[in-house]
Amino acid sequence: MSVPIRIALCEDTEEDAERLLRCIDESGFSAECRHFSSCEALAAEFVPGQYDLIFLDIYVDGIQQGVDVATQIRDVDAMVTLVFTTYSTEHALESYRLKAIAYLEKPVRPEDVKEILEYVEAKRKNAPSVRLLIEGKRRKIPLESILYFEQREHVVFVNTLSGVLRTSQSVSLRDIEPLLPDSFYRSHQSYIANLRYVKELDQDLRIFRMQNGDVVYIRRPSISQATKIYESWLFAAARGEES
Structure with a gap:
């Protein structure tokens, strides 16, 4: 039995969260998902090594909080895979700085989510x-x-x-x-x-x-x-x- 991919997703709307969870569920990969509706909640509970993959909405409650919490996470965890989700592409450079592997425009597409999960699974298998x-x-x-x-x-x-x-x-x-x-x-x-x-x-x-x-x-x-x-x-x- 494969070890589930440990995933956190930070989305402030139920619609976006449910769509992302559905894409993960339909991908065929075993996953354990935790949904945070605010960046503060994710930052407060985050422990290095806790997750393999984090999906972060750049704008939460209309404020650019995703980049801020991603910076906090990257300061203590260099290995976790970060993916930004957004309706805007204006912060693409921030994703590069924070070594996010993808910048997904909403509504997210199942094929894009599956490709990310394939990357994370390969990364885990090949990890030193x-x-x-x-x-x-x-x-x-x-x-x-x-x-x-x-x-x-x-x-x-x-x-x-x-x-x-x-x-x-x-x-x-x-x-x-x-x-x-x-x-x-x-x-x-x-x-x-x-x-x-x-x-x-x-x-x-x-x-x-x-x-x-x-x-x-x-x-x-x-x-x-x-x-x-x-x-x-x-x-x-x-x-x-x-x-």
Whole structure:
């Protein structure tokens, strides 16, 4: 059984929301949909990694709110697929800036929605991952879902957007580190952080504060290196060159 595509849609009219939901239902893809009638409601409940796809109405209650909430979402979640829906095409440049994959004019067409779902499903299947033994079963864990790794004695805990996974094999961070791209940084003998999900670096406390509030420690001798690597990654991310 395929894992449902997790979708949020922000539409302020029932007619537009129902049409979009109908297009999703008729696409043939398994999906879990959540409808928000306001941008404030979506922004208040949004958690990075919560959705695979978000449909955003650019104008909600006659105000250009979709772009604002998309900016907030993109600040904390670089991976979620964004799609704008609108009766106007005047904000097409904003969709490019926010790395939205599509700009759908209303009324949305079933074939366009299906094409977007095909893209998201292919993206999920091809997402880079790491395979680890979790609770006795070999599991494929998408890298974009991992906040950080933590080693306690001979056990590695994988802290993901949806919870903590405990490895059930004799594995160390030394074994895992070579399997990871440059967006992961070994900051401490017991931690590897995913720089995508670092909220801030506190040099005084020598920690990465993650977007979920957790803390990842940095070795005292490595604070200068950690600062340089994190800043370099931020610049690369701003240019769209992050790995």
